[in-house]
Amino acid sequence: MLTRLGAVLALCAVLAVPAAGRERHWQTGKWVDVGIQRQIVDFGPGSSSFDPRGRGASMRAMADVRTYVIETDTLRLELQDVVAVNKRSVDAVVGAPVTFALEKNTVYVKDDDGTEHKLRVTKRTAREPR
DSSP states (O other): OHHHHHHHHHHHHHHHHHHHHOOOOEEEEEEEEEEEEEEEEEOOTTOOOSOTTOOOSOOEEEEEEEEEEEEOSSEEEEEEEEEETTOOOOOOOTTOEEEEEEETTEEEEEOTTSOEEEEEEEEEEEOOOO
16 A cells, blocks of 8 residues: 555656746737637537537537737737637737747736736747847
């Protein structure tokens, strides 16, 4: 019994190290554009809809496609978030500062209360430093 418990604790410790060691590289920027468009999203085979009950019969659903632009002195990021209609997303105000972390084609944005939101990068442009 003790050996099994020791093995479980060792496994938990091994799995926790990569997760704890993975800190995001947080940066600051400014929201320069925010948009929203409502459209039908086709989820296709193997995807799930926004239906919380998990009914997969409908392969299409109405969604809010939210677009955002963040700029820093050296970078411009165009972002997208597809969410169910009337579901909360990032609270962005044009001209306001933003804290974000860029990881490959994903941007994590922090709200004022520390909540992280995951957005997809649609375009990345280098800017000339000012």
